[in-house]
Amino acid sequence: MGVRGGARLYAAVAVRGFRRYATYRVATLAGVFTNTVFGFVVAYTYTALWSVRPRLGGYDLPQAVTFVWLGQGLLMATALLGGGNESELVERIRSGDVAIDLCRPANLQLWWLATDLGRAAFHLVGRGVLPMAAASLVFRLAWPSGVAAWGCFLVSVALGVVVSFAIRYLVALTSFWLLDGAGVLLMAALLATFFSGMVLPLTVFPGWLGTLARALPWSAQLQVPADVFLGRHRGTGVLWALAFQAGWAVVLLGAGQLVQSVATRKVVVQGG
Amino acid sequence: MDALIQLDGVRKEFEVRRRAGLLRRERRTVRAVDGLSFEVARGEMVGYIGPNGAGKSTTIKMLTGILVPSGGRLSVAGVDPSRERTRLARRIGVVFGQRTTLWWDLPLRDSYELVRRIYRIARDRYTANLEACVELLDLAELLDVPVRQLSLGQRMRADIAAALLHDPEVLYLDEPTIGLDVVSKAKVREFLRQVNTERATTVLLTTHDLTDIEQLCRRVMVIDHGRLVYDGGLDGLHAVGESERTLVVDFERELPPVNIDGARAVRTEGPRQWLAFPAAASAAPLVAELAARYPLVDLSIREPAIEDVIARMYGGRDEASRLPG
Numbered sequence: 001m002g003v004r005g006g007a008r009l010y011a012a013v014a015v016r017g018f019r020r021y022a023t024y025r026v027a028t029l030a031g032v033f034t035n036t037v038f039g040f041v042v043a044y045t046y047t048a049l050w051s052v053r054p055r056l057g058g059y060d061l062p063q064a065v066t067f068v069w070l071g072q073g074l075l076m077a078t079a080l081l082g083g084g085n086e087s088e089l090v091e092r093i094r095s096g097d098v099a100i101d102l103c104r105p106a107n108l109q110l111w112w113l114a115t116d117l118g119r120a121a122f123h124l125v126g127r128g129v130l131p132m133a134a135a136s137l138v139f140r141l142a143w144p145s146g147v148a149a150w151g152c153f154l155v156s157v158a159l160g161v162v163v164s165f166a167i168r169y170l171v172a173l174t175s176f177w178l179l180d181g182a183g184v185l186l187m188a189a190l191l192a193t194f195f196s197g198m199v200l201p202l203t204v205f206p207g208w209l210g211t212l213a214r215a216l217p218w219s220a221q222l223q224v225p226a227d228v229f230l231g232r233h234r235g236t237g238v239l240w241a242l243a244f245q246a247g248w249a250v251v252l253l254g255a256g257q258l259v260q261s262v263a264t265r266k267v268v269v270q271g272g
Numbered sequence: 273m274d275a276l277i278q279l280d281g282v283r284k285e286f287e288v289r290r291r292a293g294l295l296r297r298e299r300r301t302v303r304a305v306d307g308l309s310f311e312v313a314r315g316e317m318v319g320y321i322g323p324n325g326a327g328k329s330t331t332i333k334m335l336t337g338i339l340v341p342s343g344g345r346l347s348v349a350g351v352d353p354s355r356e357r358t359r360l361a362r363r364i365g366v367v368f369g370q371r372t373t374l375w376w377d378l379p380l381r382d383s384y385e386l387v388r389r390i391y392r393i394a395r396d397r398y399t400a401n402l403e404a405c406v407e408l409l410d411l412a413e414l415l416d417v418p419v420r421q422l423s424l425g426q427r428m429r430a431d432i433a434a435a436l437l438h439d440p441e442v443l444y445l446d447e448p449t450i451g452l453d454v455v456s457k458a459k460v461r462e463f464l465r466q467v468n469t470e471r472a473t474t475v476l477l478t479t480h481d482l483t484d485i486e487q488l489c490r491r492v493m494v495i496d497h498g499r500l501v502y503d504g505g506l507d508g509l510h511a512v513g514e515s516e517r518t519l520v521v522d523f524e525r526e527l528p529p530v531n532i533d534g535a536r537a538v539r540t541e542g543p544r545q546w547l548a549f550p551a552a553a554s555a556a557p558l559v560a561e562l563a564a565r566y567p568l569v570d571l572s573i574r575e576p577a578i579e580d581v582i583a584r585m586y587g588g589r590d591e592a593s594r595l596p597g
Contacts, residue, residue: 009389012385012386016386019378024377099338099371100373102357103336103364105358105359105390105391106358265340265354
């Protein structure tokens with residue numbers, strides 16, 4: 001398959017990934033409501049915390065509150081609590097429906113990446129913009145300065161989605177062997193919740209735990225895009241931040257290809 | 273013979289683990305497919321039948337390349353499926369009756385447009401194929417309906433169309449009529465017949481509904497325990513299955529069970545008797561002898577049901593060693 005034809009196919013897959021979520025408008029509105037309520041609760045908690053410890057983790061109060069709302073805004077897009085398309089893939093492996101995916105002349109991982117990018121794009125708009133807008137009416141937020149800063153942020157989010165997908169895809173592939181993916185999915189969601197910075201910004205954690213947490217791939221899902229949004233990188237620092245995300249994306253997608261080829265060659269495809 | 277599908281001593285073994293005690297697990301190797309050899313010529317339509325767990329789906333999965341055989345040689349359109357799965361995928365169509373390739377939440381048309389991109393079908397070819405499928409499978413009303421709202425029969429027809437838009441050389445159908453009502457079944461069969469005769473698409477059809485086979489296939493392969501137990505015409509099944517035809521005779525009065533060469537009375541009910549004789553034998557001499565020796569009023573012949581023939585072939589299997597497959 002030519003590169004262009006391939007790119008067009010996966011773009012078409014991504015568009016369908018977007019559309020299928022766009023069909024469920026009421027569910028999206030309910031999600032926006034939950035995000036917003038939750039955002040208010042956490043934002044007030046952070047306000048209390050930062051008034052006791054100003055400049056905790058290097059953030060001033062508006063930055064800390066903005067961090068909270070970025071967490072709510074990216075919650076679905078970069079699947080900070082899990083909940084991307086991985087549970088669907090796990091179910092397809094368990095039921096054997098993955099046989100159909102494997103009968104297509106397409107790369108399984110790129111196919112699912114494309115659907116997940118479509119899903120993320122929808123959730124960035126559907127579940128990200130509205131809570132952020134609601135928050136800006138109540139809180140003083142720290143916005144990026146200028147078009148370049150916004151551009152870097154969007155690139156960072158896109159890379160965050162890819163890293164997030166690559167991790168979740170690896171986790172989902174384990175169900176070729178384990179057959180029941182519920183346990184590993186829950187574990188992966190817990191790790192993502194903490195190590196992305198969703199509980200507290202990773203810069204708050206001192207010592208080796210903080211260093212480790214910031215070096216692990218999950219930080220690409222929230223910590224890095226948030227710092228890019230807040231303009232915490234000076235000069236070429238932004239490029240290094242994006243390179244950090246891109247590096248993890250390449251490594252993890254590569255690992256996914258490897259595990260996928262072992263899984264599909266060695267393992268039984270379930271069901272008659 | 274221009275063989276499109278060739279299998280030579282193909283085997284597939286699965287390792288199954290079974291609990292044997294509190295912590296101990298027993299490993300066992302089960303042969304789902306055990307030395308399978310056959311050829312299918314270009315343009316043939318072959319029925320592939322067998323009881324649950326006989327190895328039918330395992331065979332189809334190996335033919336599509338998503339399962340790697342444990343041994344033997346296998347080629348489809350000159351390609352080793354598991355080595356070149358993606359390349360082969362462009363040339364084959366697959367319908368798993370119990371699964372769908374369609375996008376559940378989106379209008380049917382969206383899935384077809386994506387199929388066009390997956391297989392890079394030229395626009396005019398796509399339009400022509402889609403029009404043909406829409407007409408023959410009665411899909412016009414459904415194109416803008418989300419797939420989740422389709423009935424089972426509609427979804428199955430939609431899935432069959434999706435498998436044919438890219439003009440595959442081979443079409444594998446794994447139970448394409450499962451769960452369908454009589455009308456839908458008839459539509460699907462009529463369509464498959466046309467695809468096979470007009471486009472010369474080679475079709476391998478797995479089913480539990482023997483009417484599918486009777487109406488569509490001149491050749492049938494029966495698999496059991498992962499081995500081919502029959503390969504030939506539908507008629508030949510009767511001879512192999514040692515099936516019997518039944519002569520139902522009405523006499524003028526009640527008689528003791530008749531005693532006649534080449535047949536035996538299996539049932540008596542007043543003046544009516546049922547005489548069984550080998551399906552391969554001619555009924556004419558029997559009828560002549562009956563008419564000469566007994567006061568005959570009326571008679572009719574009942575053909576054996578193909579189901580009974582197959583059921584006899586499946587007989588004597590041990591259920592314990594079955595695998596999903």
